[in-house]
Amino acid sequence: MDEQQEMTVKNPWHRAQIIFVTAVIAVGIIIMVAIGVVQHKPLHQKYKYGIVLDAGSSHTSVYIYEWPAEKENNTGMVQQKHSCNVKGKGISSYSETPHKAGESLRECMDEAKKTIPKQRHHETPVYLGATAGMRLLKMDDNTASEKVLEFVEKSLQTYPFSYQGARIITGQEEGAFGWVTVNYLSDNFRKASGTVGALDLGGASTQITFVSGQQLESSDNSIDFRLYGKDYHLYTHSFLCYGKDQVLKLSLEKQIQPKLDMTDNIILEDPCFHPGYNVTKSFQSVFDSPCVKNVKSSQRRQNLIHIGLGNWNKCQEAIRKVFNTTYCHYSRCSFNDVFQPPLEGRFGAFSAYFFVMNFLNLTTEKYNIHVAKEKLATYCTTPWNTLKKRHPEVKEKYLAEYCFSGTYIMTLLEEGYHFTSDNWEDIDFIKKIGDSEVGWTLGYMLNLTNMIPAEAPDTPLLPYGGYVTLMFFLSLLIFVFFILGCIFFRRPSGPNHKEII
Ligand SMILES: O=P(O)(O)OP(=O)(O)OP(=O)(O)OC[C@H]1O[C@@H](n2cnc3c(O)ncnc32)[C@H](O)[C@@H]1O
Numbered sequence: 001m002d003e004q005q006e007m008t009v010k011n012p013w014h015r016a017q018i019i020f021v022t023a024v025i026a027v028g029i030i031i032m033v034a035i036g037v038v039q040h041k042p043l044h045q046k047y048k049y050g051i052v053l054d055a056g057s058s059h060t061s062v063y064i065y066e067w068p069a070e071k072e073n074n075t076g077m078v079q080q081k082h083s084c085n086v087k088g089k090g091i092s093s094y095s096e097t098p099h100k101a102g103e104s105l106r107e108c109m110d111e112a113k114k115t116i117p118k119q120r121h122h123e124t125p126v127y128l129g130a131t132a133g134m135r136l137l138k139m140d141d142n143t144a145s146e147k148v149l150e151f152v153e154k155s156l157q158t159y160p161f162s163y164q165g166a167r168i169i170t171g172q173e174e175g176a177f178g179w180v181t182v183n184y185l186s187d188n189f190r191k192a193s194g195t196v197g198a199l200d201l202g203g204a205s206t207q208i209t210f211v212s213g214q215q216l217e218s219s220d221n222s223i224d225f226r227l228y229g230k231d232y233h234l235y236t237h238s239f240l241c242y243g244k245d246q247v248l249k250l251s252l253e254k255q256i257q258p259k260l261d262m263t264d265n266i267i268l269e270d271p272c273f274h275p276g277y278n279v280t281k282s283f284q285s286v287f288d289s290p291c292v293k294n295v296k297s298s299q300r301r302q303n304l305i306h307i308g309l310g311n312w313n314k315c316q317e318a319i320r321k322v323f324n325t326t327y328c329h330y331s332r333c334s335f336n337d338v339f340q341p342p343l344e345g346r347f348g349a350f351s352a353y354f355f356v357m358n359f360l361n362l363t364t365e366k367y368n369i370h371v372a373k374e375k376l377a378t379y380c381t382t383p384w385n386t387l388k389k390r391h392p393e394v395k396e397k398y399l400a401e402y403c404f405s406g407t408y409i410m411t412l413l414e415e416g417y418h419f420t421s422d423n424w425e426d427i428d429f430i431k432k433i434g435d436s437e438v439g440w441t442l443g444y445m446l447n448l449t450n451m452i453p454a455e456a457p458d459t460p461l462l463p464y465g466g467y468v469t470l471m472f473f474l475s476l477l478i479f480v481f482f483i484l485g486c487i488f489f490r491r492p493s494g495p496n497h498k499e500i501i
């Protein structure tokens with residue numbers, strides 16, 4: 001007994017050695033856990049990419065999307081990384097020189113090559129979707145539309161990406177994927193708050209899409225989605241020829257029709273254009289579209305002398321004529337005998353809705369529908385020269401048309417879709433959500449890459465940060481208890497111990 005006591009007393013290093021060994025073991029455990037954690041850490045720095053070309057009636061845009069490689073099924077993960085506007089008009093304008101449609105995409109596709117890391121090129125899908133401009137060309141000249149798509153396809157196949165096809169998308173797809181984009185970017189698929197409707201105004205067509213609780217009377221207007229475990233019953237309609245460029249043609253056609261028998265240049269006094277506006281346009285350039293068939297046969301006329309009057313009330317009267325509301329074969333319609341259930345919820349209005357209302361400063365929520373109309377009426381009376389001086393930076397074509405486009409938007413929303421002073425404020429005029437532009441392209445890609453699963457993916461018990469913190473503190477706790485245990489069991493014996501011995 002004395003010998004043993006002597007050893008513990010004589011060897012003061014004994015306890016220190018034990019603590020040292022314990023510490024080494026514990027640090028080893030911590031390092032192992034840390035390595036394990038790091039090993040399983042999602043590789044945040046690795047991104048995947050997708051390219052969608054929006055071949056619209058007025059122009060083509062190339063969008064590059066990016067998402068963390070290991071999180072592709074989590075909502076809100078895909079974002080726009082880059083966008084590029086193709087120079088010139090839309091691909092449908094190349095009907096007579098289709099090879100130029102392919103060439104036009106070069107600059108933006110070269111930019112895509114530089115933007116996306118080289119090692120990801122081969123696995124990056126490329127989709128091209130053409131909208132109303134190509135739908136109209138197909139109606140007018142099917143062979144020409146096929147040729148344009150053929151050259152576009154050839155051009156895209158020369159890039160190192162994974163080419164997935166170029167096609168004309170349907171109006172339903174355009175409407176539905178615009179709705180998917182808005183709600184994906186707003187993270188509405190995960191929230192209980194419900195979804196927002198989508199209003200898209202293009203150059204040649206316009207789309208309205210929203211979730212409807214009603215039984216839809218027309219199957220053409222109905223689309224069902226199951227996303228993240230929830231069913232969505234959508235109403236959607238695309239009005240071909242009701243984009244802002246085509247509807248201007250329709251409206252001009254209605255205004256000149258009574259004078260169709262005239263053989264000389266036609267003078268059109270237009271209330272939707274500003275006082276002092278006086279531009280001679282070739283008849284052919286204004287009316288060359290399948291949307292305005294009546295005028296097309298009378299190509300012998302040389303020019304249209306377009307004179308502005310700047311009268312908002314008369315402008316709205318003229319625009320009303322493009323909506324046919326005389327008959328409806330359903331219980332309720334928007335216009336042109338198209339079924340529409342009652343509007344539900346909030347709406348995001350994008351593309352030309354935003355360009356026009358933003359220019360006119362009518363996007364702020366503080367303006368009710370009456371104030372918006374008054375402001376627009378005053379704007380329309382502004383002389384053309386004053387406007388040009390006030391906005392030298394704005395393209396003249398756009399500047400000349402804001403009065404018409406604003407009046408069309410108000411009329412379409414109020415008299416076409418039946419928005420009222422009560423739900424006018426439910427419309428948000430938007431261009432982007434976060435850094436991503438709103439349009440059909442993102443929804444289209446998410447759908448084709450199956451990135452929105454029908455059922456909600458299993459989410460981990462803890463977020464990653466929480467998991468790391470918990471592991472660290474548990475290791476620390478084990479270590480502290482281990483040390484305390486060693487100290488306790490190795491402590492020199494107390495009085496009881498002595499007695500036994
Ligand atoms: O959907 P589709 O009908 O095929 O047409 P698009 O895709 O080419 O149509 P956009 O939404 O790009 O543009 C809609 C219209 O707005 C016009 N636009 C674009 N930028 C504008 C701006 O800053 N101000 C006014 N108009 C603009 C454009 O010329 C079109 O007539």
Ligand SMILES: [Ca+2]
Nearest residue numbers: 056131202351
């Ligand atoms: Ca469009």
